[in-house]
Amino acid sequence: SFICNDTGALLQAPQERFQLYNDKVVKFSVRELSDVKRVSSHHLRLLGFKPLDCLKDYHNLSPSTFIYPSDEQIFGSTRVFVALHSSMLRLGRFALAFYGTPTRPRLVALVAQEEVISSSGQDEPPGMHMIYLPYSDDVRYPEEVHLTSGDAPRATDEQIKKASNLLRRIDLKHFSVSHFANPGLQKHYGILEALALGEDEMPDIKDETLPDEEGLARGQE
Structure with missing residues (x-):
């Protein structure tokens, strides 16, 4: 703060930092x-492309987000998205981008x-799956404990x-996640149905994702 010599008013000068x-x-x-300090905006910021074999299974630490274009806000985004989508499939590449808050961006x-x-x-x-990539300290290497030990199993x-034969026998050739109903959604729909019909009891929801205990028990007999 400074004081004006003519008026004696208190002047507020903008703060400055230096390096x-x-x-x-x-x-x-x-x-x-x-x-x-603002590394990224709230929008996706494309950085480049890498081969799909560079993306490992352990890079996916949290549920991904499925994204697709919309021309409601930006006209022509669908055309650009389709061109990028087809090129990535044809070349076997995935895109690396910044996403997140301005002060806490995430690599995706x-x-x-x-x-x-x-x-x-x-x-x-x-569409595209947006996978949130881990930081370097998020990745653990538990196998390093046994690298120098001769007692590792x-x-x-x-x-x-025998394990290979087991995997070949249970191979699901025509499996699709659409064959099983989402138990969370089925429970939600059951609650809505009970409220709409004025029923006091919830209908029984069969979770098709759980193991078939009866079938497994018959197979062991």
Whole structure:
């Protein structure tokens, strides 16, 4: 703060920060410093593309988000999205982008999903899965404990052979997630139905994602 010599009024000067660089004082205003710290906006910011084999299973630490275009806000976004989507599928690439709040951005991977249509209709829609990538300290390597130990358990050749036979027998060739109803949605629909009909009891919801205990018990007999 400063005092004017003529009027005696208190003058508020804008705050400034500085950084010594190459023996020179580089000044920053509060707004400039805020812009420097702002890594990303709330929108997706495309950084580049990488081969799909660079994306590992352990990179997916949280549920992904499925995204698709809309021309309601930005006209022509669908055309750009379709061109990008088809190119990523053809070249086997995924997109690397910034996403998140301005002060806490996240690196995300955009993986294109091809449309799957069967005789019953559309099984999987076209779009992209936005996978939230982990930071370096989010990835753990528990196997390193056994790298120098001779007591680490190892499967025998017979055990590996039996496990391979088991995997081949339970291979689901025509599996699709659409074959099973979402138990959470079914429970929600059941509550709405009970409220609409004025029923006091909730209908029984069969969770088709749970193991078939009766079938497993019959197989062990």
